[in-house]
Amino acid sequence: MANMAQAIRMALHYAETNYDLKDVFGQDVGAPLGGVFTATQGIKTAWNSPLDERGIIGMAMGIAMTGDRCVAEIQFADYIFNTIDLLKIAGNTLWCTNGQYNLPMTVMTPVGAGIRGSVYHSHSFDAWASRLAGWKVVMPSNPLDAYGLLLSCILDPNPTMFLKPKALMRVRGEELIPGEPADEKELKNMIDAPIGDRSAWKANWPKIQEYLVPFGKGKITREGNQITVVSYGRHLLLCNEVADQLAAEGYSVEVIDLRSIYPYDWQMIKSSVQKTGRFLCVNEDTEVTNFGEHLSYRVTQELFYELQARPRVIAGKHVPGIGLHPNLEDASVPQKHEIAEAIKEICGEIP
Amino acid sequence: MKKTSVSSSKKSASANKALLIKKTKTTEKAKAPAKINFGGLSKELLLTMHSHMVKSRVLEERLIKIYRAGESFFWIGGPGEEAWGVPLGMLAKKGQGPEYDYLHLHYRCSPTLIAMGLDMTDSIRLMMNRATDPNTGGRNFSNHFVIPQWNIAPVTSPLEVQYPIACGTAHVQKRTGKKAITIVTGGDAGTAEGDFASSLILASRKGQELPMLITVQNNKWGISTCYDGQHGETFIADRARAFNIKSQVINGNDPVEVYLTLKEDMEYIRKTGKPAFVEAMVSRLYGHSSASGANPIQNEVDPVKEFEMKLLKAGLLKESEAKEIWATFEAEGVRATETARAEGVPTPESIWEHTYVGSENADWRKF
């Protein structure tokens, strides 16, 4: 069973072999390291860029302008902020050219807290990314979705952003990627670079197959009828755990893994909320002008008379940074107990 | 042109002259050269350059008239950059895809596009935000061209972003191996942006050099801020030299010098696959844009008039022929304006088109 870093690697390998992906690049993305989270190890088309985020995004835009497909990495989302106007331009190029220049580029970047990453290795980017019109934005919560979403990103003719929850890079899923050996050790021996001298090493790729997770399609990970909890990335797993805990206490919680932040699966949210009458969105980007606020606003506007309780959003605190000490980090990003309390509170609300 | 490099970037004697000209214009004019050196360029080529330069000037002056008549919201453009832009457009290998040259231009690029064959009507459609504007469909400012058929990358308002983007097209051209190059242009003030440095770094990495012609049109202004007082480097071109990029400063007001320099540089880039850098000293003849009035500036060299004068003196062009060239393009500009004026404008509903390829729905209300 692959972890998320291995799943990303396999997707990149699949794409460079089958989709004409020609460049995978960024800081430390090529040999010998293959990415700070090892997600690009063994990739033939991977190369190391200078330490220049704007150079990376600009170059990706130029490559895409010729029609070639590329995946550019920003080493940590914390360092993507100085490229924001280039990201805006990438998102508006097709529109400004009245449909003449599309940019088939993918930007991938690790996001979120959960690894004690301190002030500059804990930022989220989903709320920011949701404001970049012209982009498609995804965030997986497990290796199989990471594989399927990344392949969809690479195939898409528009700019796509693949947000990888850094705390999940070593987490394994429950489902195999088609063609992946079931034995973890076997997979590791095939595609993990050895410690030490790697100059002669080459990955021995399993015969993996195409598997696509479409944009705008969520997934119900827990069925329930009392409340709809929408999340993605690392917090989706926390929501699943909370739903399981609360099931023992008699709560029936429906959890939706949104997977795709823009476009998003409104039909899935809508039919779930019509069933449950209650809505909670959980993510770890900061709370003011959070993407969950948009969903909550929409639930309020379109499903107001079907609601049994006020919709809520649990998100990161609106503080300038995520401090390193666990007391600071845990107070800044949503924790399981907060999710559980919110669910109980919402379920206890009587109109 | 002097070919020896000095401690700073190679700089032509004529570029020196261009720098002086602003202050000593009257004395320069009085001292007409006894014999005119056209660098061995043929009469036909010289007259073609002249014709494109006049056409470009007439077009820009037409755009300014359209602005003054209240038929457009904003003007920004290239009067004063004809001697630079026209040879550039003539020398570029025109076509679509990485086997042809890519041009990442800024908003003073009309001379280059006129030389490549731009129809005046298409510039005026852009100026008047017509739905028929083939560049942006009425979505963007004047001279923000988009011509994929000629590898003209979209001209964008944010300064300097074209420099790192250009590295991407050059990277693909290197891979394609068909000796095509990427050309990037921009102003002097914009070089303070980190994106300018990004392009020098990306273009010059040892063993991975990019086939790029990186250029700066130095008009000594960024809106109202003078060049003097903003730069510690002697020439902007010195910054390229620091990256071992072939680099020089030229008089961008002399089309012959520009033509010869660019021809040599482009051949060098196509042959070696390595970048070259040119800083061209140019004029800014109507100020920054309509926001600063778009009024004629008197104390700067007019490259079109100056070149025309030389051609007249050398007997390559007659006064009557010159008059006719100007008049023909004037008439073309008037007709183009009438055509564009009569055409439709974008509809409000069209804002939803082209957010995604194939106008796939991007409106959350319809998810």
Ligand SMILES: Cc1ncc(C[n+]2csc(CCOP(=O)(O)OP(=O)(O)O)c2C)c(N)n1
């Ligand atoms: C990133 C960015 N900052 C500021 C502006 C506003 N602005 C437009 S043109 C200009 C001056 C540009 O001067 P220069 O680069 O020398 O080009 P020139 O207009 O002189 O050709 C400024 C500040 C902008 N368009 N983009």
Ligand SMILES: [Mg+2]
């Ligand atoms: Mg300037």
